[in-house]
Structures are given as structure tokens and as C-alpha cells.
Amino acid sequence: xxxxxxxxxxxxxxxxxxxxxxxxxxxxxxxxxxxxxxxxxxxxxxxxxxxxxxxxxxxxxxxxxxxxxxxxxxxxxxxxxxxxxxxxxxxxxxxxxxxxxxxxxxxxxxxxxxxxxxxxxxxxxxxxxxxxxxxxxxxxxxxxxxxxxxxxxxxxxxxxxxxxxxxxxxxxxxxxxxxxxxxxxxxxxxxxxxxxxxxxxxxxxxxxxxxxxxxxxxxxxxxxxxxxxxxxxxxxxxxxxxxxxxxxxxxxxxxxxxxxxxxxxxxxxxxxxx
Amino acid sequence: xxxxxxxxxxxxxxxxxxxxxxxxxxxxxxxxxxxxxxxxxxxxxxxxxxxxxxxxxxxxxxxxxxxxxxxxxxxxxxxxxxxxxxxxxxxxxxxxxxxxxxxxxxxxxxxxxxxxxxxxxxxxxxxxxxxxxxxxxxxxxxxxxxxxxxxxxxxxxxxxxxxxxxxxxxxxxxxxxxxxxxxxxxxxxxxxxxxxxxxxxxxxxxxxxxxxxxxxxxxxxxxxxxxxxxxxxxxxxxxxxxxxxxxxxxxxxxxxxxxxxxxxxxxxxxxxxxxxxxxxxxxxxxxxxxxxxxxxxxxxxxxxxxxxxxxxxxxxxxxxxxxxxxx
Numbered sequence: 001x002x003x004x005x006x007x008x009x010x011x012x013x014x015x016x017x018x019x020x021x022x023x024x025x026x027x028x029x030x031x032x033x034x035x036x037x038x039x040x041x042x043x044x045x046x047x048x049x050x051x052x053x054x055x056x057x058x059x060x061x062x063x064x065x066x067x068x069x070x071x072x073x074x075x076x077x078x079x080x081x082x083x084x085x086x087x088x089x090x091x092x093x094x095x096x097x098x099x100x101x102x103x104x105x106x107x108x109x110x111x112x113x114x115x116x117x118x119x120x121x122x123x124x125x126x127x128x129x130x131x132x133x134x135x136x137x138x139x140x141x142x143x144x145x146x147x148x149x150x151x152x153x154x155x156x157x158x159x160x161x162x163x164x165x166x167x168x169x170x171x172x173x174x175x176x177x178x179x180x181x182x183x184x185x186x187x188x189x190x191x192x193x194x195x196x197x198x199x200x201x202x203x204x205x206x207x208x209x210x211x212x213x214x215x216x217x218x219x220x221x222x223x224x225x226x227x228x229x230x231x232x233x234x235x236x237x238x239x240x241x242x243x244x245x246x247x248x249x250x251x252x253x254x255x256x257x258x259x260x261x262x263x264x265x266x267x268x269x270x271x272x273x274x
Numbered sequence: 275x276x277x278x279x280x281x282x283x284x285x286x287x288x289x290x291x292x293x294x295x296x297x298x299x300x301x302x303x304x305x306x307x308x309x310x311x312x313x314x315x316x317x318x319x320x321x322x323x324x325x326x327x328x329x330x331x332x333x334x335x336x337x338x339x340x341x342x343x344x345x346x347x348x349x350x351x352x353x354x355x356x357x358x359x360x361x362x363x364x365x366x367x368x369x370x371x372x373x374x375x376x377x378x379x380x381x382x383x384x385x386x387x388x389x390x391x392x393x394x395x396x397x398x399x400x401x402x403x404x405x406x407x408x409x410x411x412x413x414x415x416x417x418x419x420x421x422x423x424x425x426x427x428x429x430x431x432x433x434x435x436x437x438x439x440x441x442x443x444x445x446x447x448x449x450x451x452x453x454x455x456x457x458x459x460x461x462x463x464x465x466x467x468x469x470x471x472x473x474x475x476x477x478x479x480x481x482x483x484x485x486x487x488x489x490x491x492x493x494x495x496x497x498x499x500x501x502x503x504x505x506x507x508x509x510x511x512x513x514x515x516x517x518x519x520x521x522x523x524x525x526x527x528x529x530x531x532x533x534x535x536x537x538x539x540x541x542x543x544x545x546x547x548x549x550x551x552x553x554x555x556x557x558x559x560x561x562x563x564x565x566x567x568x569x570x571x572x573x574x575x576x577x578x579x580x581x582x583x584x585x586x587x588x589x590x591x592x593x594x595x596x597x598x599x600x601x
Binding site for chain 1: 292434
């Protein structure tokens with residue numbers, strides 16, 4: 001990337017990260033389920049060239065399971081973080097543009113959501129919605145909007161004090177019209193970046209809750225399921241069953257984080273100084 | 275006078291928040307598709323009709339939701355938190371004994387990650403931009419992206435299974451009567467889960483401390499101190515660390531929620547008989563709602579206590595917030 005300036009280099013990084021994430025997703029979605037068939041002649045093999053991540057005790061290839069798991073994590077994470085970011089946008093805009101009591105109400109609501117540990121709250125929401133993917137996604141979406149809502153509120157408050165907003169109000173535009181046409185468009189960068197930065201948290205909580213048994217059902221090839229199964233074999237020394245799937249999850253999280261941070265540098269002028 | 279008022283406001287806010295938490299969690303618990311009677315019969319096969327009737331009365335199954343909630347809240351305030359269906363003992367007793375076990379774990383991890391995080395943050399701040407900073411920062415960012423439960427699994431696989439340095443789990447050696455367990459054995463069982471749990475907030479704290487130190491070192495007064503001939507160490511101790519300590523303290527006391535959340539994972543992996551493992555166990559199967567609600571309420575108090583301590587300590591450490599100055 002010698003010949004490029006920093007902005008172009010950042011754009012390249014973001015594009016590469018995005019392409020890699022899409023590739024992981026497509027890999028998991030396109031791999032046929034037959035690749036996960038049990039094969040007892042291959043059971044419990046440590047990593048080798050034929051099976052880079054080893055095989056589990058049903059003889060399934062761990063690399064295939066991991067890629068499928070990551071793909072599933074991406075799906076759940078995308079849905080949950082999009083829902084969460086939409087909640088954040090709605091709540092943050094309402095707090096900034098609405099009347100004072102709305103702002104107070106939102107602050108109180110934020111305090112409320114911060115006052116119970118998220119893991120406990122997600123478990124409770126997940127139980128209330130009879131577990132499974134829906135409960136898990138609802139739990140993640142309802143607990144992760146807080147920080148982005150604060151960012152959006154702050155940003156919207158700043159824009160609200162601009163002269164053109166006052167002018168628009170004097171021309172007789174309703175507060176709702178002003179919010180939608182003058183303020184909302186400015187929220188696009190924060191919203192997008194916030195959405196991507198929410199993603200890693202969503203993915204980590206998804207795998208964590210699934211690991212504890214409150215998320216995806218055991219027949220799904222999720223990373224959390226793989227890791228909770230591996231618990232049983234760790235004492236017999238099958239380290240690879242836990243190590244590679246988890247490390248891949250960390251790599252995916254780092255990748256998404258990289259994408260989010262690069263996007264922030266590109267989209268937000270104030271953050272452009274790398 | 276002003277102080278008394280702010281304390282009163284703070285206390286009122288705490289009480290309203292706890293009330294709101296109780297209402298919302300009770301609503302969520304009631305929304306669960308398994309109704310209390312089915313749950314009770316599932317967890318107590320062959321329960322007598324008299325016991326079922328008692329349970330129905332405690333939970334007010336036949337009453338409208340609002341009354342049911344008030345009945346439960348009244349019980350909670352009187353100290354009657356219901357009976358846990360998982361452990362077959364009163365919820366308050368389960369929460370109390372388990373919290374004592376958890377507290378040792380959480381406080382060890384918390385103190386360790388606080389000291390280490392602050393020290394490492396200072397180290398990064400001093401070497402800002404040079405290779406030690408870059409290496410450690412990479413490592414910290416990596417840690418931020420690693421789920422606690424996976425770190426725990428790797429520790430378990432490496433230090434307990436492969437190397438055999440530490441036991442596989444539990445808080446005491448199995449088969450030893452409680453009064454014969456030595457302090458050394460307890461500590462031996464505590465190290466791995468505590469280490470796992472401390473990795474949760476350590477990196478975050480270190481990175482924040484580094485940022486704050488960076489701000490201080492860029493300031494005019496730090497430049498002036500250098501111009502006077504003060505060494506790196508002296509600038510760090512007299513200006514950097516003092517200024518970075520306040521946000522670090524606030525952050526670390528404010529991390530009680532993550533600490534509690536992390537303990538659910540750390541305790542489950544190491545089968546450590548604390549409150550976190552109880553939370554995970556209470557949610558399983560037919561879900562032990564009395565215990566789970568108790569844990570939700572208790573964890574809210576725990577988080578509130580952390581924030582309260584953060585605010586009090588900030589007032590003590592930071593002379594600027596002591597009197598008359600409003601943030």
C-alpha cells in the first residue's frame with residue numbers, strides 16, 4: 001500500500017475486512033450439511049493437514065463446524081446489532097429532539113438498563129421468550145443500545161443548536177419534520193459505525209449465552225455449542241476442540257472491529273486523524 | 275445542607291431504580307411460557323397437593339398480575355424470597371451463602387485486574403508510541419475481543435489438563451469435610467477462575483489509563499515539569515498517575531456489572547459454587563424463577579453499590595469535586 005495515501009489505504013483495509021467477513025459468511029452458508037456428517041473412523045483426531053482444526057468425537061471436521069458456526073454467529077449478530085442500533089437511533093433521537101421529560105425518561109431508562117448485569121438480563125429475556133434464537137436476539141438487542149443511544153443523543157443535541165434548525169422552525173416546520181429532514185440524515189455515519197461496532201459485542205454475547213445453554217439449540221452448529229461440548233473432552237487433553245473454534249471467533253471479532261474503526265475514520269471527519 | 279440533599283436524591287434514585295428492576299424482571303419472569311405450577315411439578319416430581327397449594331399461594335397464581343407482583347414484593351421486603359426449586363432451600367439463604375463464595379472470587383479478580391490494569395496502563399503511557407506500548411496495546415486489544423468463557427476454557431485446558439498445576443474446578447477439594455479445608459487449598463482452587471475473571475476488565479482499564487496518561491503528558495504542565503528537569507518517573511508519579519487514578523477508579527468501580535456477568539461464565543466453567551454459577555443453573559431446565567429473580571435483585575444491588583462507592587471515592591480522591599463544584 002506504499003503508493004496510496006492514508007485515506008485510500010484505510011478504504012482498502014475496510015474493503016478487505018468486509019470481503020473476508022462476507023467470505024466467511026458465504027463459506028458457512030454454502031458448505032453442504034453433509035460435510036457435518038459423523039464419521040467414526042475419523043473420530044478425535046488432532047489437527048493435521050487433512051483436518052486443520054482436528055475432528056471431534058463424532059468424527060466431524062472441526063474446521064467445517066467452525067466456519068458454519070461463525071457464519072451462524074454473523075447472522076445472529078447482524079440481526080441483533082441492527083435491531084439494537086435501530087432502538088438506539090429511535091431512543092437517542094427522541095431524547096435529543098423531544099421535550100425535556102422525554103430526555104429525563106430516556107436517561108432513567110438508560111440507568112435502568114445499566115443497573116442489572118447484561119448477562120443476567122439477557123438470560124432473563126431469553127427465558128421469557130422461551131429461549132432459542134429469538135429470545136437470544138431480543139436479549140442482545142435490548143441490552144446493547146445504551147452506548148450508541150448516548151452518542152446519537154449527544155450528536156443530535158449539537159445539531160439541534162445549529163442556526164439552520166432555528167431558521168427551519170421559524171419557517172413553520174414541525175419538530176418532527178425538522179428531526180426527520182435536518183437531523184436524521186446527519187446521524188447516518190454514527191449509526192453505521194455504531195452498528196458495526198455493536199456487532200462484535202453481539203457476536204460475543206451470542207456465543208457466550210449459547211455456551212451457557214440459553215441461546216441457540218444444541219443441534220445448531222454454533223460456536224457456543226462447540227465450546228460447551230469441548231468442555232467434556234478437555235480433561236482428556238483434546239485442547240484443539242476448544243482452542244481453534246474460540247480463536248477463530250476472536251479473529252472474526254477483531255476483523256469486524258477493524259472494519260468498524262476504519263469505517264469510523266473514513267466517515268467521521270473529526271476522527272479522520274489516524 | 276446541599277450535601278444532604280444530594281445524598282437524599284441519590285438514595286431516592288437508587289430505590290426507584292430497584293423498584294423498576296423488580297417490576298420489569300417480575301414481568302419478564304411472568305411472561306415465561308412455563309407457568310409456576312408446571313415448573314414446580316417438574317422440579318418436584320411427586321409433590322403433594324398441599325405443597326403445590328402453598329407454592330400457588332406464595333406466587334399468587336390465581337390473582338391478577340399486579341396483586342401477584344405486590345405479594346411477591348411484600349415477601350421480598352419481609353425477607354421471604356421464596357424457595358429455590360434447584361437447591362430446595364430458601365432463596366435468601368442460597369443467595370447469601372453463594373455470594374460469600376463468589377465475593378472471594380470476584381474481589382480477588384477485581385483487585386488483581388485493577389492493580390495490574392493500572393500498572394500496565396502507566397507502562398504504556400510512559401512508552402507511548404514506542405515498541406513496548408505498541409506490543410502491549412495489541413495484546414490488550416486482542417484481550418478485549420476474546421470472550422471470557424473461551425479464556426477460561428483455554429486456561430482449563432492448559433493449566434489444569436495439560437500441565438496439571440491447578441485443580442479442574444470447585445472451590446474446595448472434593449470429599450474433604452468443610453472444616454478441614456485449608457486456606458492454601460481454597461487459594462489453589464481460586465487462582466484459575468480469578469485469573470479468568472480478571473482478564474475481563476484488565477485490558478479495558480489499561481487502555482483507558484493509557485489514554486488519560488497521554489492527555490496528561492501532552493499538557494502544558496507536564497511540558498513545564500520536564501523543562502524544570504523532572505525525570506519520566508517523576509512526571510508519571512507526580513502528575514500522570516495522580517490524574518489518571520480518578521477516572522481509573524471510577525471505571526473500575528463502575529465495572530461491577532461486567533464483573534458479575536463474567537462470574538456467571540467463570541464460575542460455570544470451573545464449577546465454582548458461587549452466585550454466578552447459581553444464576554446459570556437457575557435459568558436451566560424448567561427455570562428456577564424464585565432464585566433467578568432473587569439473583570436479579572441482588573445483582574442490581576451489587577451494581578448500585580459499586581456505582582455508589584465510585585461516586586464517594588471520587589469525592590475523596592479528587593479535591594476538585596469536594597465542595598461547591600457541580601459536575
